Amino acid sequence: MGNKAVFIDRDGTINIDGPYLDDPDKFKMYPNVGKGVKKLKDQGFKIIVITNQSGIARGYFTEEVLSKIHERMSMEFNEFGVELDGIYYCPHHPDNACGCRKPKTGLFENAIEKHDIDVDRSYMIGDKILDICAGQKIGVKTVLIPEAHNRTKILSEKNEWECCPDYIADDFMEAAKWIIKM
Ligand SMILES: [Mg+2]
Ligand SMILES: [Zn+2]
Numbered sequence: 001m002g003n004k005a006v007f008i009d010r011d012g013t014i015n016i017d018g019p020y021l022d023d024p025d026k027f028k029m030y031p032n033v034g035k036g037v038k039k040l041k042d043q044g045f046k047i048i049v050i051t052n053q054s055g056i057a058r059g060y061f062t063e064e065v066l067s068k069i070h071e072r073m074s075m076e077f078n079e080f081g082v083e084l085d086g087i088y089y090c091p092h093h094p095d096n097a098c099g100c101r102k103p104k105t106g107l108f109e110n111a112i113e114k115h116d117i118d119v120d121r122s123y124m125i126g127d128k129i130l131d132i133c134a135g136q137k138i139g140v141k142t143v144l145i146p147e148a149h150n151r152t153k154i155l156s157e158k159n160e161w162e163c164c165p166d167y168i169a170d171d172f173m174e175a176a177k178w179i180i181k182m
Pocket of ligand 1: 011013127128
């Protein structure tokens with residue numbers, strides 16, 4: 001039996017969505033994310049960040065800047081006693097038709113192979129429907145946490161969603177608790 005994991009989207013789920021966050025000093029983690037991820041780790045979940053970063057292909061920032069942002073994110077998690085197991089990003093432009101930009105599943109496939117992940121016992125948490133669609137394609141259960149300022153809009157478009165999450169949470173802690181209860 002492989003490892004269980006929680007895949008987590010970055011922008012809008014872990015941190016306030018920029019968009020195109022291009023500076024580690026502008027990285028702002030949502031309250032409850034550190035504590036919530038700690039709870040998941042304590043239950044034995046691997047924690048893997050899966051993020052679309054087309055800002056690289058667009059020339060808005062370099063991979064070097066992105067890795068500085070990810071160092072900052074990892075440090076902030078460390079303060080909660082959490083070591084992230086992996087950070088996977090797609091640097092491509094949406095027009096590139098790469099195999100890794102969510103809702104495609106390339107990043108998940110890499111992580112699953114590297115960390116020997118059992119999808120049947122794993123989850124995806126994200127703020128957008130494309131996160132949910134990607135998670136479902138790879139076969140994990142999914143939790144949507146619409147970002148507060150987008151919440152009303154996202155929920156009002158429910159009948160147009162391409163796929164439906166297993167659960168909709170108000171914030172990260174609620175998502176973590178639902179996963180642990182499952
Ligand atoms: Mg997002
Ligand atoms: Zn890609």
